[in-house]
Amino acid sequence: MADRHDEARPDESSQSKNKTGTRFTRRGFLKGAGAGAVTAAVAPAILVSEAGKAAAQETEGVMSATVTLDVNGQSHNVEVEARTTLADALRDRLEITGPKVVCDRGECGACTVAMDGKLVFSCMTLAMDAQGRKIETVEGLADGDNLHPLQEAFIEKDALMCGFCTPGFLMSSKALLDANGDPTPEEVREGLSGNICRCGTYPHVFEAVTSAAEKMRKGG
Ligand code: FES
Ligand code: FES
Known part of the structure; x- marks a missing residue:
């Protein structure tokens, strides 16, 4: 399973x-x-x-x-x-x-998109x-001018440097929160383990995902 x-x-x-x-x-x-x-x-x-x-x-x-x-x-x-x-x-x-x-070559996750979910x-x-x-793709996350809570959280938590990994992280984060709206820190790390950030922004990314999840649970 x-x-x-x-x-x-x-x-x-x-x-x-x-x-x-x-x-x-x-x-x-x-x-x-x-x-x-x-x-x-x-x-x-x-x-x-x-x-x-x-x-x-x-x-x-x-x-x-x-x-x-x-x-x-x-x-x-x-x-x-x-x-x-x-x-x-x-x-x-x-x-x-x-x-x-x-x-x-299927190693970094920067090209991640969802296909049939x-x-x-x-x-x-x-x-x-x-x-x-x-x-x-990441272009579909925002609702018009309104950013997805994950996108807002990435900005608020300063979860990107060069930004090359960010679209992939956002897509993986969305899939994670779609499946589990209240992930533990360990589950966040595990859910994003298919994505690599050369700039080392992992702590900020994990913080952003946790923050977005909390906001989404409150209906934000
Ligand atoms: S560019 Fe596709 S996994 Fe790295
Ligand atoms: S922000 Fe540069 S690779 Fe992640």
Whole structure:
């Protein structure tokens, strides 16, 4: 049974499976297909199973398709190659730059987004696997001009320095508080253990999350 730690951490297992249950990782894909090229055996299976509605096309040997991404409640049609990560599709194609790419290998959590309510590393998730899923990024946290209590608390508690890790921490913090509105300090640390801050702001981040939880419990 998954514990809170597993729920709050980016769901690496879901990243490695597509809807049909086929194991599929970016690394494995690149290894199998060769950097930049897509084999005829692999790409059609992805396009058919994951991007059923996508219009596949091949340009100079590189498979691409138009996928529809639902990001923060808005639909976007975007042309991606089979190897394009969700992080790259969001940042480079849609200019949704909240998710940061720092390690680009599923280790730091800076690129964390929610997909169908589960945290994923967007640098390790293929854009084609995100078709039809509900994607939430840090841009979706605020309600118009009103910041989310977590965002307010991060500012109040001075929980960021360079800020590269902050969007990921915010997404993980939100998932944590969605699952547990009154986490213990240990549960906060555990819930955020999938995120790394090179600037070492951890104590302030933990304080901010605890403060936001308290505020949210009081209806703030
Ligand atoms: S950039 Fe994705 S986990 Fe570090
Ligand atoms: S504030 Fe700089 S990496 Fe966290």
